[in-house]
Every structure is written in structure tokens, then in C-alpha cells.
Amino acid sequence: MLIDLKDINKTYNNGQPLHVLKGITLGIEAGEFVSIMGASGSGKSTLLNILGILDNYDTGEYWLDGTLIKNLSERQGADYRNRMIGFIFQSFNLISFKTAVENVELPLFYQGVSRRKRHAMAMEYLDRLGLKDWASHYPNEMSGGQKQRVAIARALITHPRIILADEPTGALDSKTSVEVMDLLAQLNREEKVTMIIVTHDPTVASKTRRTIRIKDGIIEE
Amino acid sequence: MRDLFQEVWESVRRNKLRTALTGFAVAWGLFMLIVLLGIGNGLRHSTEANMGDISANVMEVWGGRTSVAYDGLKEGRRIRTDEGDVTTTKGPDFADVIDEVSPTISQSGIRVSYGKRSLSTTLQGVYPAYSKMYKTQILAGRFLNDKDLSERRKVVVVSSRDAENLLDGSTDYAKLVGKRVRTDAGISLLVIGIWKVDRASMGASFYVPYTTLKAIYAKGRYVDEIDFTFHGLASEEENEAFENRYRAILNTRHRADPADVTSIRVFNRFRQSLMMDKGMNLLNIGLWIVGLFTLLSGIVGVSNIMLITVKERTHEFGIRKAIGASPGSLIKLIIAEAVAITGFFGYLGMITGMALCEVVNLLLGNNSTEVMGEQVRGIVDPTVGVDVALEATLLLIVAGTIAGLIPAWKAARVRPIEALRAD
Structure with missing residues (x-):
């Protein structure tokens, strides 16, 4: 199993203790195309943050590709994120003063890949996503769909074990949304990339092959 | 990078x-x-x-007045350095540190004339080493040498300022070298050199051999000042220790408290x-x-x-x-x-x-x-x-x-x- 969550609990202590995840147990196999659905406040974002090693959990175990992800130092966390996880965000989160190709290169920069090599790889990925001509453009010169495709290229470039997408179509119009979802489905099919998509949109969820519903911190698949 | x-x-x-x-x-x-x-x-x-x-490794020594009573003698007694002190300074007590010793005697208020010009000056009796200690610069002729001293020659090294006066404002100092000047006592002195007046020499004077001045003016055994060069004293502590040792021996010679700093005055240029x-x-x-x-x-x-x-x-x-x-x-x-x-x-x-x-x-x-x-x-x-x-x-x-x-x-x-x- 690629992802193995065992009885994950998470409580936020902002004034009043808030028990967000109440014993999540979940397994995801390599190559799956999964959506996590839930209303706002259901705990789906917290679950995504834990899966993405952006946040830690209180009790339970999180095994990612045979590695126990628990009590990591900041540096280890950064290293695992870099090598094992690709992120796609609702608001794209591209760095505004870097060109498309520079944005795609960035994860490789943090792996210490040489300048020339990472540039070549980034160009290759942009080409595959049909953005070769936009390589030297800045994010504010591109449409939402193009920006999201740059973000997808950035997520793919390190060959991560999983791709975590947080409302990837949330900021896109319906036509572009369909295109982006088709692209993700195609990448899953052709590249065998494990995709986990967090959404509240049933049409997005319907594109995936498995839907995990979360409500009040409990999974009701 | x-x-x-x-x-x-x-x-x-x-x-x-x-x-x-x-x-x-x-x-x-x-x-x-x-x-x-x-x-x-x-x-x-x-x-x-x-x-x-000025050369830095020079100490200047002269007499003052005692500040404390010692050996039955009252304080305030005048101490004058003499040739016995010179001998002690040159002697085995300090041979490890002291190199050359130059005592100085002087006679002031001497009127010196050359042709129609005349001026009032001080005659200083010095040793050849004096020129090294004060880095006296010779503009014409030469400074005193050992022979001048041993033969008590009546020779003089004139300051450039005085030479200019005697030459009626001319700076062609060489003209004066080899000429004779006369003192008011009727003694004729042969000018052998001109030395350059500089910042270090406040009262410009005429340098004559120590022995000559002593003989002419019957100066007795007292000396105005003893200058000596030294070596091997690097730190301030070493210098101070040596000064104390030196002062103690000279003070003892004059029956003054060995630690009295006002009876025998020592000015150490190196320490300065x-x-x-x-x-x-x-x-x-x-x-x-x-x-x-x-x-x-x-x-x-x-x-x-x-x-x-x-x-x-x-x-x-x-x-x-x-x-x-x-x-x-x-x-x-x-x-x-x-x-x-x-x-x-x-x-x-x-x-x-x-x-x-x-x-x-x-x-x-x-x-x-x-x-x-x-x-x-x-x-x-x-x-x-x-x-x-x-x-x-x-x-x-x-x-x-x-x-x-x-x-x-x-x-x-x-x-x-x-x-x-x-x-």
C-alpha cells in the first residue's frame, strides 16, 4: 500500500480544543485516482495537510511508501515533500516574479540538480503540457488554465509518489475545469501517478475512480 | 552559488x-x-x-634636587651630575645595556664674531656620539671626531641659523667652513662644519669638543647632562626596571635615596x-x-x-x-x-x-x-x-x-x- 493511515487523530488548540480528525484509517494503493469530498469544516483540508507533510498529527501512524511519517524535523519534512509529494493548489501558488519555466524548475533546484539539466527537464514538461511557447512568460501574463498547467508541471517534475491537489479547479471556469480534470485523469492513466484530489464539487469527484467522503472528522466511504 | x-x-x-x-x-x-x-x-x-x-633609544640624565632626607642629609639638596657619573655610566655596571655615552657641558652668553657680524650664543662641549643621538644633520664640512676630542682642538660646528647670521644672510654655508670665528674672550675657533637646525634643537648652539670647552672655561668635574644610547630594552617594564637600577646607583653615589626620582632625573626617549x-x-x-x-x-x-x-x-x-x-x-x-x-x-x-x-x-x-x-x-x-x-x-x-x-x-x-x- 502506498498510503496507509492508521487511526489518525488531530486536535487544534486555539483557545477551545477542536477535535478535527477523529481516528482516520485509510489506505490508498499506488496508481489510484482518488477524491476526498467533504463540506467545509469537515476536516478534509487538515487531512490533506497531514498527507502532504505540511502539518503533523497527534496520534496514529502515517506510512508513506513504507516510511513512517512522524515527528520529522523541518529539514526532513522538506526533503520528503520535495521527493515524494507534488502539490497542486486552488490558487496555483506560482511565484509571481519567476517565469513559467523557472517555477517548474524550482523543486529540482532544491534537489540540487544542475542549472542546465533542470532547465531542460522543465522545458520538456512544459512541452508535454502544451506550454512550450509560454515558458518565458510570467504567471500574470497567463490564463488560469495555463497557470494551473504550469503548477501541474511543477508538481510532476520530481516524479513524486503522490500528487495532492487541493480544489484544483476551484478558481477556474467550467470549461477549463473539465480540461484540467481530463489532464489529471490522463496523467493518472498514462503515467500511473497516484492522484488525491480534495474537492467539494461532485462533478470533479465523479471524474475520479474512488471517492472518500469525510464528515466531522470521520470517513464514511 | x-x-x-x-x-x-x-x-x-x-x-x-x-x-x-x-x-x-x-x-x-x-x-x-x-x-x-x-x-x-x-x-x-x-x-x-x-x-x-631624534634617535629613540637614548636616555638623557641630569641632576635635580632630592625630595626626601637620606643618610642624615636634608631634602631639597641640589645634586649635580659629574664625571664620576660618566665613568659609572660607562662602567661595568651597565655594560649589558648602555652603548655610547656622551656627557655635555656648556657655556652660555658667549659673543662670537666673524668679520663685522657678531651674535650671542651658547657653546656646548660634546662628544662625537652626540651627533648620532640627536641625528644632527651636517650641511657642510663635518661633525666633531675623536681626534678633536683627544687633541682638544679649537674647532666648532656652527648651527645653520647662526651661520646664516654670520654670513650676512647668505645660505652658502660652505663659505664659512675653514674660516675662524672669535669669541669675546679672544679665543679663535676654526669652523669645521655647519649643522642643520631642526625641530629637535630648540636653542641652536655651537658645538665644540668636550675637552676643549672644559679646558678653556675650567669647568671642573661637573657635567650638565649625560646622554647615552642603549639596547635590549623592549617593553615598558624592562625600561622602567633599568631606569630604576641606573637611578639607584647614581643616587647612591650622591648620597641620595636610591628611589628618589627628583635627584637624578632620567628622561627615556624610547619610553616616550x-x-x-x-x-x-x-x-x-x-x-x-x-x-x-x-x-x-x-x-x-x-x-x-x-x-x-x-x-x-x-x-x-x-x-x-x-x-x-x-x-x-x-x-x-x-x-x-x-x-x-x-x-x-x-x-x-x-x-x-x-x-x-x-x-x-x-x-x-x-x-x-x-x-x-x-x-x-x-x-x-x-x-x-x-x-x-x-x-x-x-x-x-x-x-x-x-x-x-x-x-x-x-x-x-x-x-x-x-x-x-x-x-
Whole structure:
């Protein structure tokens, strides 16, 4: 199993203790195309943050590709994120003063890949996503769909074990949304990339092959 | 390295004005530091130039009055150095330290005439070694030699100022050499040389052999002053110990308290120059401190602006961390930017400061003011060397790192989930 969550609990202590995840147990196999659905406040974002090693959990175990992800130092966390996880965000989160190709290169920069090599790889990925001509453009010169495709290229470039997408179509119009979802489905099919998509949109969820519903911190698949 | 540089450049380029304004404070700080150190060097060099005419390893000894009663004799007794002291000074007691000894006797109020011109002066009876101790510069002819002394020759070395007077204002000193001058007592002296009056010689006088003066004026056994050169005393403590040892032996000869510092007076030029060095070093340290504090305000400015930069880039740092930037890489990024800003503007200030020092050197470096007929130079070579430039470079790197430390720590602490939510 690629992802193995065992009885994950998470409580936020902002004034009043808030028990967000109440014993999540979940397994995801390599190559799956999964959506996590839930209303706002259901705990789906917290679950995504834990899966993405952006946040830690209180009790339970999180095994990612045979590695126990628990009590990591900041540096280890950064290293695992870099090598094992690709992120796609609702608001794209591209760095505004870097060109498309520079944005795609960035994860490789943090792996210490040489300048020339990472540039070549980034160009290759942009080409595959049909953005070769936009390589030297800045994010504010591109449409939402193009920006999201740059973000997808950035997520793919390190060959991560999983791709975590947080409302990837949330900021896109319906036509572009369909295109982006088709692209993700195609990448899953052709590249065998494990995709986990967090959404509240049933049409997005319907594109995936498995839907995990979360409500009040409990999974009701 | 190139990537880091590029990242820093991108960041700085986006905030040109504010970087320049911040950088100005750093440039100003280093400019002040360099100019201050330049002034310090100028003062040091001018002191060296003005003092340079006297040999440093010389002690001057003369008699005073006792300050305490000793051996049944009252205080306030006058002590006069004599030839016995000279013999002791030359003797085995001090052979380990003292090299050459030159006692001096003098006769003042002597009227000397040459042709129609005449003037009043002091005759000083000295030894040949005297010229070395006072670095007497000979403009024409020669100084006294051992033969002059042993044969009690009636020869004289005239000061350039007096020679000019005797020659009716002419500075062609050679004309006087080989001529005879007469004293009011009717003694004729052969001029063998002209010595150059300088800052070190306050009352210009005529030098005659010690033995000659002693014979003519029947000076007896008293001497005005004993000068001697010495070696092997490096530290202040060693010098003081030797002075005490010397004074004790001479005091004992005169039945004065061995520790009495007013009965036998010792003036050690080497110790004075040590003190001068110490003073100059203190001045230098003071200037560094003032310069560093000026620079400090620049560093605080850089630190401040870097904090704002980090605040503005919180979201970006969140993205970077999410895609795998380690805290260390962000710390490096911010410190590199701070060092780049301080380094660049610091160098600008340093170069401007050095340029100003060079200009001042060109304009004022060779200026001198006439004080009592002597040329005294105010500021000599007010420039700083490569050593200071290297020190300043190191300083800038340290300063930049310090300036970037807190902002870098803030950048490293950015939590991706909060940063990404912040948009």
C-alpha cells in the first residue's frame, strides 16, 4: 500500500480544543485516482495537510511508501515533500516574479540538480503540457488554465509518489475545469501517478475512480 | 552559488529605491570609518615625521634636587651630575645595556664674531656620539671626531641659523667652513662644519669638543647632562626596571635615596615613543569604535528592510517550503541578500572614503606650517592601506550576516499551511 493511515487523530488548540480528525484509517494503493469530498469544516483540508507533510498529527501512524511519517524535523519534512509529494493548489501558488519555466524548475533546484539539466527537464514538461511557447512568460501574463498547467508541471517534475491537489479547479471556469480534470485523469492513466484530489464539487469527484467522503472528522466511504 | 546570486538579484531588483536608501546608510557608515581611520593615520604619520629627527633609544640624565632626607642629609639638596657619573655610566655596571655615552657641558652668553657680524650664543662641549643621538644633520664640512676630542682642538660646528647670521644672510654655508670665528674672550675657533637646525634643537648652539670647552672655561668635574644610547630594552617594564637600577646607583653615589626620582632625573626617549605609540593606538581604537557605531545604524537599517522583505515574501516562502525548500536554504537566501546589500554599498562607501583620503593627501599631505622657524606638518599621508580594506571586507561580511540573522530566522519559521492560507 502506498498510503496507509492508521487511526489518525488531530486536535487544534486555539483557545477551545477542536477535535478535527477523529481516528482516520485509510489506505490508498499506488496508481489510484482518488477524491476526498467533504463540506467545509469537515476536516478534509487538515487531512490533506497531514498527507502532504505540511502539518503533523497527534496520534496514529502515517506510512508513506513504507516510511513512517512522524515527528520529522523541518529539514526532513522538506526533503520528503520535495521527493515524494507534488502539490497542486486552488490558487496555483506560482511565484509571481519567476517565469513559467523557472517555477517548474524550482523543486529540482532544491534537489540540487544542475542549472542546465533542470532547465531542460522543465522545458520538456512544459512541452508535454502544451506550454512550450509560454515558458518565458510570467504567471500574470497567463490564463488560469495555463497557470494551473504550469503548477501541474511543477508538481510532476520530481516524479513524486503522490500528487495532492487541493480544489484544483476551484478558481477556474467550467470549461477549463473539465480540461484540467481530463489532464489529471490522463496523467493518472498514462503515467500511473497516484492522484488525491480534495474537492467539494461532485462533478470533479465523479471524474475520479474512488471517492472518500469525510464528515466531522470521520470517513464514511 | 550562481542561483543564489540570481535569487538575491531578483529580490533586490524588485525594490530598487528602498534597497538604495538602506544601502546609503551602510555606505555612509563605512565612508565615515575609512575617513576617520585615514585622519588617524595622518596624525600618526605626522607625529612620526615630526619626531623622526631624534634617535629613540637614548636616555638623557641630569641632576635635580632630592625630595626626601637620606643618610642624615636634608631634602631639597641640589645634586649635580659629574664625571664620576660618566665613568659609572660607562662602567661595568651597565655594560649589558648602555652603548655610547656622551656627557655635555656648556657655556652660555658667549659673543662670537666673524668679520663685522657678531651674535650671542651658547657653546656646548660634546662628544662625537652626540651627533648620532640627536641625528644632527651636517650641511657642510663635518661633525666633531675623536681626534678633536683627544687633541682638544679649537674647532666648532656652527648651527645653520647662526651661520646664516654670520654670513650676512647668505645660505652658502660652505663659505664659512675653514674660516675662524672669535669669541669675546679672544679665543679663535676654526669652523669645521655647519649643522642643520631642526625641530629637535630648540636653542641652536655651537658645538665644540668636550675637552676643549672644559679646558678653556675650567669647568671642573661637573657635567650638565649625560646622554647615552642603549639596547635590549623592549617593553615598558624592562625600561622602567633599568631606569630604576641606573637611578639607584647614581643616587647612591650622591648620597641620595636610591628611589628618589627628583635627584637624578632620567628622561627615556624610547619610553616616550612607546607612550606615543600607545596613545596613537588608543586613538585608532577610538576611531574604529566611532566608525563602527556609525556603521551600526546602517546595519540596523538593513536588518529592518530585510524584515519587511521577509514579511512581504511570506507567501512565497510558504510555496518554496511546500515544494521542498529546507529552512536552511531560506536562511541562506536572506543572509546572502543582507550580505550582498551591505557588501555592495559598504564597498561603495569604502572606495569613496579612500578616494577622499587620497584627495586630501594630494591637497594637504605636503602642506606644512611654520612654527618657531621650523616646518611642522599637520597631516601626513592620511590614507588607509590594504590591511584596513581587508579588515573592512571582513567587517562587512560579519555585519551583513548580523543584519540578516533575525529576518532569516523569521523566514525559516514561516509555516507553509499558514503562508499558503494568507493569500
